Amino acid sequence: MSLRELLTVLRGDRALAAGVVIVAISLLLAAIGPWIVPFDPERATGEVLLAPSLEHPFGTDASGIDVFSRVVAGFRADVTIAIVAVALSLAGGVVLGALAGFDFRSPWAGRGRWTILRLADMVQALPVFILALALVGMTGPSVRNVIVAIAFVNLPIFLRLTRGAVLVTQREAYVDAARVMGLPSRVTLRRHVLPNSMEPVIANASITVGFAVLLTAGLSFLGAGVRPPTPEWGATIASGSRNLVTGEWWISVLPGLVLSVVVLGFALLGEGLRRRWSPADRTAGDPRLQAGPR
Amino acid sequence: MSAAAEGARKRTGAPSWLGPVAARAGTLVLQVLGVVTIVFVLVRVFLDNPARALAGQNQSPEAIAAITERLGLDGSLPQQFWSYLTSLFQGDLGDAFSTGNPVLTDLRERVPATLLLITVALAIAAVIALLLAAAVTARPRGLLARGVSGYGFVAGALPDFWIGLALVFVFYFQLGVVPAPAGQLDPAYSVEIVTGAAVIDALIAGNMAAFSDALAHMALPVATLVLVYTGPILRLTMTASRSGLGMDFVRFGRALGLRQRRITWYAVRNALPTFVTILGTTYGFLLGGAVLVETVFSWGGAGQYAVAAVQQSDFAALQGFVLVAGIFSALVYLAVDLLYYVVDPRARA
Numbered sequence: 001m002s003l004r005e006l007l008t009v010l011r012g013d014r015a016l017a018a019g020v021v022i023v024a025i026s027l028l029l030a031a032i033g034p035w036i037v038p039f040d041p042e043r044a045t046g047e048v049l050l051a052p053s054l055e056h057p058f059g060t061d062a063s064g065i066d067v068f069s070r071v072v073a074g075f076r077a078d079v080t081i082a083i084v085a086v087a088l089s090l091a092g093g094v095v096l097g098a099l100a101g102f103d104f105r106s107p108w109a110g111r112g113r114w115t116i117l118r119l120a121d122m123v124q125a126l127p128v129f130i131l132a133l134a135l136v137g138m139t140g141p142s143v144r145n146v147i148v149a150i151a152f153v154n155l156p157i158f159l160r161l162t163r164g165a166v167l168v169t170q171r172e173a174y175v176d177a178a179r180v181m182g183l184p185s186r187v188t189l190r191r192h193v194l195p196n197s198m199e200p201v202i203a204n205a206s207i208t209v210g211f212a213v214l215l216t217a218g219l220s221f222l223g224a225g226v227r228p229p230t231p232e233w234g235a236t237i238a239s240g241s242r243n244l245v246t247g248e249w250w251i252s253v254l255p256g257l258v259l260s261v262v263v264l265g266f267a268l269l270g271e272g273l274r275r276r277w278s279p280a281d282r283t284a285g286d287p288r289l290q291a292g293p294r
Numbered sequence: 295m296s297a298a299a300e301g302a303r304k305r306t307g308a309p310s311w312l313g314p315v316a317a318r319a320g321t322l323v324l325q326v327l328g329v330v331t332i333v334f335v336l337v338r339v340f341l342d343n344p345a346r347a348l349a350g351q352n353q354s355p356e357a358i359a360a361i362t363e364r365l366g367l368d369g370s371l372p373q374q375f376w377s378y379l380t381s382l383f384q385g386d387l388g389d390a391f392s393t394g395n396p397v398l399t400d401l402r403e404r405v406p407a408t409l410l411l412i413t414v415a416l417a418i419a420a421v422i423a424l425l426l427a428a429a430v431t432a433r434p435r436g437l438l439a440r441g442v443s444g445y446g447f448v449a450g451a452l453p454d455f456w457i458g459l460a461l462v463f464v465f466y467f468q469l470g471v472v473p474a475p476a477g478q479l480d481p482a483y484s485v486e487i488v489t490g491a492a493v494i495d496a497l498i499a500g501n502m503a504a505f506s507d508a509l510a511h512m513a514l515p516v517a518t519l520v521l522v523y524t525g526p527i528l529r530l531t532m533t534a535s536r537s538g539l540g541m542d543f544v545r546f547g548r549a550l551g552l553r554q555r556r557i558t559w560y561a562v563r564n565a566l567p568t569f570v571t572i573l574g575t576t577y578g579f580l581l582g583g584a585v586l587v588e589t590v591f592s593w594g595g596a597g598q599y600a601v602a603a604v605q606q607s608d609f610a611a612l613q614g615f616v617l618v619a620g621i622f623s624a625l626v627y628l629a630v631d632l633l634y635y636v637v638d639p640r641a642r643a
Contacts, residue, residue: 118328121328122332125325125328125329125332125620125624126329126332126616126619126623127578127579127582127583127620127623128579128582129579129582129583129585129586130581130582130583130615130619133582133585133601133604134336134600134616135336135340136604137603137605137607137609137612138336138337138609138612210451214451214453217453218453218455218586221453222585222586222589222604222605223605224601224605234453234455237453237455237456237459240459241459244459244462244467245462245466245467245474246467247463247467249460249463249467252459252460252463253456253459253460253463256453256456256459259453259456260452260453260456264447264448264451267450267451
């Protein structure tokens with residue numbers, strides 16, 4: 001798609017355009033955020049609990065750290081964790097989903113399919129947030145463990161989405177053609193079925209990144225995710241909650257606003273892609289295919 | 295829904311729906327076993343030595359050896375699984391070192407508070423969502439419809455802990471209309487703890503002053519959950535009832551000259567299975583998902599217990615909570631599947 005075509009599409013779908021802009025800014029700030037901040041996000045400025053001003057757009061917190069700098073630098077932790085985690089569960093989910101959906105014409109395939117689906121059932125029987133919290137709790141709070149936990153709880157979503165798409169795609173005539181030509185199952189799956197089953201998976205990946213950001217911030221809010229002094233939104237919101245009841249609202253409220261906009265941006269992008277690719281989407285109403293119940 | 299239940303449903307086809315319901319209830323046992331199994335596996339995959347972790351702060355070799363023996367951790371994996379199962383069936387979830395009590399006792403004291411919070415919030419959210427969905431279905435192109443779909447989309451993206459904090463700032467700090475976000479009841483009131491949920495305990499004690507104080511404490515956490523979780527319920531219900539508007543039975547009703555109200559009701563009725571599903575999913579999610587809101591308001595329920603367990607590496611408590619949450623959501627999914635028979639005539643056929 002050329003740049004001009006892209007612009008035409010975005011002009012016709014404002015929601016998608018908003019999503020693209022927010023996601024692009026998020027990615028940019030995840031890459032360069034910590035380098036362009038006006039103040040050191042881990043060091044006090046000496047002026048404690050300043051209300052938002054031109055110098056400190058989001059004010060300063062109880063230890064005198066510039067909140068705006070923490071929020072801008074926080075893109076790195078929250079957005080990177082979410083994207084890496086979703087990439088991992090996407091990779092795992094696509095492989096397992098393909099195995100669980102593709103008709104391999106082998107006596108063993110049925111049993112494999114059954115096992116994979118029952119395992120997914122088991123994982124999805126546990127509440128998402130608690131499972132993630134328990135995983136991080138057992139392995140200890142670190143960036144790597146948060147990524148693994150988030151990847152693990154989201155994997156069944158991609159597994160089911162891929163399986164659903166593969167089940168539909170493999171009924172296409174070109175798949176029959178590939179089989180009749182004597183192509184091995186593996187090759188048929190990899191070259192013909194999977195590439196044509198990716199659209200719903202990728203549209204959903206964007207939405208899931210948004211919820212992974214929410215999950216990361218939620219875990220860190222509880223102290224079970226990224227630990228201070230690393231700049232991270234959930235931890236920043238938690239640190240400001242003590243000041244909220246005495247009137248210093250900006251430390252919690254403004255980072256939360258940025259967090260909401262980012263989650264919304266990824267959701268808008270995902271929904272927009274879904275609208276373009278499958279106007280009548282039957283999976284939209286199935287809660288098992290969504291990140292959390294939301 | 296399990297494949298077995300589905301199969302049973304298709305095969306019987308009898309007017310009696312008892313058969314498939316019984317089959318579905320039977321799968322509950324399997325689901326609970328699944329939850330138990332995955333907790334067992336996770337603990338063994340992620341902890342090098344569960345006995346050491348379960349021993350908590352008492353890391354003496356004797357304590358670890360005692361736990362190793364009690365859990366049968368010196369045996370083979372199947373043996374370990376078996377002894378884990380038998381102690382579970384005896385109601386032994388281990389002791390929480392953070393409170394010094396058996397985990398089961400701790401949970402019995404805390405789960406009701408969480409259940410009350412999420413049940414009230416979900417009931418309010420359900421009513422609002424259904425009414426708004428009906429209003430939108432009646433006038434799918436109105437101003438209200440636009441506002442409502444915008445809200446439905448945005449609400450799902452909001453962090454509930456952040457909404458809770460914002461509400462505390464506005465209604466406690468600025469307006470002063472609610473008590474401080476610290477627990478379920480002002481410590482000035484002493485009410486005998488029966489269930490652990492202050493509102494109910496105050497009612498049981500017949501202490502009306504304490505009851506209204508407990509209600510005031512509950513207002514903001516409930517409002518937080520309602521604000522955030524009405525969104526996705528509303529969005530999915532709205533989508534389903536709108537798609538009902540385009541279906542043949544609605545067009546037929548229009549051709550017959552039925553009143554608009556009646557047609558709206560038929561379209562909304564078409565959304566009931568979706569509505570029930572998303573309610574169930576949200577309910578199952580909330581027992582654990584409300585931990586953040588519980589933390590903001592120091593609610594003292596099961597969720598906060600789990601958080602404390604994570605922070606203090608209290609694995610017996612954590613394991614117990616994950617089990618209870620898993621069993622709870624299995625029960626909720628069972629209820630959802632059974633409700634299908636009530637709201638969806640096709641499921642009965």
